[in-house]
Amino acid sequence: MHIHIKNYMEDLVWNYLDVIIAKHPQVCNCEKCRYDIAALALNFLPPHYIVSDKGETYTKVKSLEQQFNVDLISAISQAIRIVTNKPRHEME
Numbered sequence: 907m908h909i910h911i912k913n914y915m916e917d918l919v920w921n922y923l924d925v926i927i928a929k930h931p932q933v934c935n936c937e938k939c940r941y942d943i944a945a946l947a948l949n950f951l952p953p954h955y956i957v958s959d960k961g962e963t964y965t966k967v968k969s970l971e972q973q974f975n976v977d978l979i980s981a982i983s984q985a986i987r988i989v990t991n992k993p994r995h996e997m998e
């Protein structure tokens with residue numbers, strides 16, 4: 907038995923990230939920028955905690971995805987714009 911609480915928004919952001927980055931060829935695809943984009947996008951989105959145990963959550967998760975689809979795309983696009991204007995990868 908392994909039950910834990912997770913912010914499902916994190917999974918959704920990672921799921922959408924690659925698809926949206928692919929539509930923005932100017933985006934740096936290095937690890938640092940990808941994480942910066944994901945973190946920024948998550949700051950724009952409300953957290954959505956779920957209890958993660960069995961497969962039962964799948965339908966819940968699908969409806970969440972539909973509910974937040976537009977918010978996810980706009981949060982990630984906004985994060986991409988910010989990171990592209992001011993990438994932090996050069997500082998380290």
Ligand SMILES: [Zn+2]
Pocket residue numbers: 934935936937938939940993995
């Ligand atoms: Zn980069």
